[in-house]
Amino acid sequence: MNLRFLGAVKGVTGSSHLIQFMDKKILLDCGMFQGKDEELNLEEFELNPADIDYLLLSHSHIDHSGRIPLLVKRGFKGDIYCSKPTYDLCEIMLVDSAHIQETEAEWKNKKALRQGKKLIEPMYTQIDAMESFQYFKPVQYDQIINITDGLTIKFNDAGHILGSSIIEMWFNEGNENVKLVYSGDIGMHDRPMLKDPSSIEKADYVIMESTYGDRVHDNIEQRTEELINIILKTTKRGGSVIIPSFAVGRTQELIYELNKYYDSNLEKIGTKENELKKIPVYIDSPLATKATEIFKNNANVFDSEARGYIMSGDNPLDFENLHFTQSAEESKALNLSVEPKIIISASGMCEAGRIKHHLKHNLWRKEASIVFVGYQAEGTLGRKLVDGEKIVKVLGESINVKAEIHNVEGFSGHADKIALLNWLRGFKEKPKTVFIVHGEEESKLNFAKEVKETLGINCIVPEYNVGYEIMKSKNVGEVLEVVHVEENKITSTASVKSSAKVNIKLINDLMTDLDELKEIFNHSYDNTKKYMTGNISIEDYKKINNTIIDLENELINLTMLTND
Numbered sequence: 001m002n003l004r005f006l007g008a009v010k011g012v013t014g015s016s017h018l019i020q021f022m023d024k025k026i027l028l029d030c031g032m033f034q035g036k037d038e039e040l041n042l043e044e045f046e047l048n049p050a051d052i053d054y055l056l057l058s059h060s061h062i063d064h065s066g067r068i069p070l071l072v073k074r075g076f077k078g079d080i081y082c083s084k085p086t087y088d089l090c091e092i093m094l095v096d097s098a099h100i101q102e103t104e105a106e107w108k109n110k111k112a113l114r115q116g117k118k119l120i121e122p123m124y125t126q127i128d129a130m131e132s133f134q135y136f137k138p139v140q141y142d143q144i145i146n147i148t149d150g151l152t153i154k155f156n157d158a159g160h161i162l163g164s165s166i167i168e169m170w171f172n173e174g175n176e177n178v179k180l181v182y183s184g185d186i187g188m189h190d191r192p193m194l195k196d197p198s199s200i201e202k203a204d205y206v207i208m209e210s211t212y213g214d215r216v217h218d219n220i221e222q223r224t225e226e227l228i229n230i231i232l233k234t235t236k237r238g239g240s241v242i243i244p245s246f247a248v249g250r251t252q253e254l255i256y257e258l259n260k261y262y263d264s265n266l267e268k269i270g271t272k273e274n275e276l277k278k279i280p281v282y283i284d285s286p287l288a289t290k291a292t293e294i295f296k297n298n299a300n301v302f303d304s305e306a307r308g309y310i311m312s313g314d315n316p317l318d319f320e321n322l323h324f325t326q327s328a329e330e331s332k333a334l335n336l337s338v339e340p341k342i343i344i345s346a347s348g349m350c351e352a353g354r355i356k357h358h359l360k361h362n363l364w365r366k367e368a369s370i371v372f373v374g375y376q377a378e379g380t381l382g383r384k385l386v387d388g389e390k391i392v393k394v395l396g397e398s399i400n401v402k403a404e405i406h407n408v409e410g411f412s413g414h415a416d417k418i419a420l421l422n423w424l425r426g427f428k429e430k431p432k433t434v435f436i437v438h439g440e441e442e443s444k445l446n447f448a449k450e451v452k453e454t455l456g457i458n459c460i461v462p463e464y465n466v467g468y469e470i471m472k473s474k475n476v477g478e479v480l481e482v483v484h485v486e487e488n489k490i491t492s493t494a495s496v497k498s499s500a501k502v503n504i505k506l507i508n509d510l511m512t513d514l515d516e517l518k519e520i521f522n523h524s525y526d527n528t529k530k531y532m533t534g535n536i537s538i539e540d541y542k543k544i545n546n547t548i549i550d551l552e553n554e555l556i557n558l559t560m561l562t563n564d
Ligand SMILES: [Zn+2]
Pocket: 059, 061, 064, 160, 161, 185
């Protein structure tokens, strides 16, 4: 069995790693290269896509999923396993990505025509993207799935974006067993709505991200407070607040944080919190609107705080004065009135999309504020504004920057160095080797050094397309018996939509019962393993475990529907 690293080895984008196990080829992620590595996207895949049997997808971000339609276009016909929210998000994000490819190709071709040059094709079209969805096999977190002889997998919540997963893989070949864990991207603790990253107890080998392997985030606690203060100051002087934001993830976090702030200050009549409630908030991005719906439909994976809101009858992604604009006309109308408002729009780095219009109408107003809540890559309009440039070009026009520019940190989706080390500390037995990927060179090397020094774990910073043999660990690691492939039962909210009115109290009681049942069951299964008493077989364990997960999800979905 061996591992090859085909992306996210020279930088952070284009995540893709290949496992060769017996006669099977398994790909972990199939991401798009972005920024300086963009031209790598159109190169041939290192192996024939038709020869790949399985793709395990950690999450929906384009640098992990963006080349799936291209893989399918070039012959891939295997199964794509991912969590259910990841699948839902891919359905909108890959089509959106295709739309961007098409628009870009069209624009380049107009130029090529004028210059008598050869026309190009988009990397993939919206039809290609839709074609790829037939290969997806969404699963629930914590389900134990045997995908082929000798390979069992489990997706665990990575707390990085809705649906993001840490993937556990158990390989079994004759007497040899190897457990491999792929971290995907790991989130920070206490992110809005999301659970903290799952800790994993055992692994022989780990493939791990290191985006912030040499950085520590600060300002996490103050982020909302800072944002609220900017909003109040700006609107008081008659200006609007423009927030360029990534449509998927960051925008929903902002909605959630605002809702939470309103809720936690409900009783303070006549205070700034109430002033804040009167300011209209517009989500002006069709993709963000669709993504918000997907978040609502996957409330079963929310953390306990967000579930608490749902259980108390509050939809945490909705509040009075929150508006979603759909058409381009509605979007343009936002700039016709000078009434102070908050506009959250994409793209997050101001490179495309409706945000450009809002910047054009507000950058020159000294009473307005532009608030950045995410990373701004070099060369982007967002970065220029953060760097303090006084004249910028927006939609072909030179604009004098008079608005206040703010950069609110603390919304990062990636674990910092301390959180990454803590995640590794969670392993009860030290892994043999950690392969460090998905980081700038310096970050990877520094993190590898830190892991070796503080945790005593061997680290490898892998080279591009070099094979690493890992089937050398006879009977080491946690062994799961081989179980049968199970048709994955995915709860669709559509199936419960008909039962519109459900008693909230009844659901609460059922949840409590289910929690109790889960505890008793896990305890008795532990005893079976430890003392060989009782007689729960691995088959039964898997069945009961998966049923409990299904029930839990059904209940949360039901509650969410009654809140709509
Ligand atoms: Zn990511």
